Amino acid sequence: MKEKIQIIIKGIFAENPTFVLILGMCPTLATTSSAINGLSMGLATAFVLMLSNLTISLVAKLIPDKVRIPSYIVIIAAFVTVVDLLMAGYLPDIHATLGIFIPLIVVNCIVLARAESFASKNGAVDSIFDGLGIGLGFTLALTCLGFVRELLGDYSVFGHKLTSGDGMILFILAPGAFFALAYLMILFNIVKRKFVKK
């Protein structure tokens, strides 16, 4: 069990997909205009990541080497579409907020990267935990980024306005995403280095 928890923590911290692996920058920058959006996108990705990691770890041995990438992509795309359809049908309220982000998960390179570098070489249980860890790491990063951008850009926290006024709109727009990401990455690495020294 300790090993499994190790896998999760590795995904959140040592191999954080956003701050360390620097993967999946497109959804990271595009969907973090508020903390809620970041959180939602992170959780949706984590869910797909767990399912796709599980499936791919089960079928990886049956897939010939040269066609593994197209096979993984088809499996991932199928899962994303299933999640999208189920949410649209049975959880319409969540789908209304998350809807536009769901199809984006197919092209999120984190999912394919974990399929290729972890799930295809490890067992089913480890792969689920890897999906969970990486997914939580991604969620954490996106929520932080959304939190900072929303706070500076709109003076609000999780949709609640702190003071009146427009805030620094730049932070909600695209350039703000780059600024916020850069500074959060510096912060994350300073903290990480301290922990590693201990």
Place this chain on the structure above:
Amino acid sequence: MAKESSFKNMTLTLLTITFVSSAVLAGVYELTKDSIEAVRIQKINRGISDVLPPFDNNPSDDVYKKYVDGDTVYVYPATKDGNSAGAAVQTFTNNGYGGKFVLLVGFLADGTINSINVISHSETPGLGDKINPKKSGFSLQFQGKNPETYKLAVRKEGGDVEAITASTISSKAFCDAVARAYRVYREDVMKQEARDGDTGATSNKETDNQ
């Protein structure tokens, strides 16, 4: 690691995977089709009741589509006790700062704007997104105005609409969308109802005679 690749097993694997995936998707699609459709109709109905006074019919049953300016405008007529209670018109504009945006405009039977809701848009957050009644009072100034006398253009262009500060493009596009909705409503619904009203009056007389 994985098996050695040969033409035969690669083709077979890809065929199997795509076949299984499409089978699963077809199954899930069939399973969720009805409830997705129900959700869609419910969403439209909720949107319609947000912009219209109370009605007792099902407006999406009588939806009327009109193709104008390169896209479709939807008219959802509402009735209360058999009388027209106005209509919700789903309209659009292509002139937004972020391209197209879609509005739902509620008209009373005489053409007065009851309320306006934003269905979808990609205007700039913090600037153009103030077209949304949740973000600013911009769209509220249209309430209770009749476009017959209320000029749907921003003040700068001689109209009656107070534009959003620093978002003249979004404000102008909003007026464009509302004006399009009114054009369709006036041409196709109010005139039609006027004609129906005439025949209605005659048939009433006939009943009286009987």
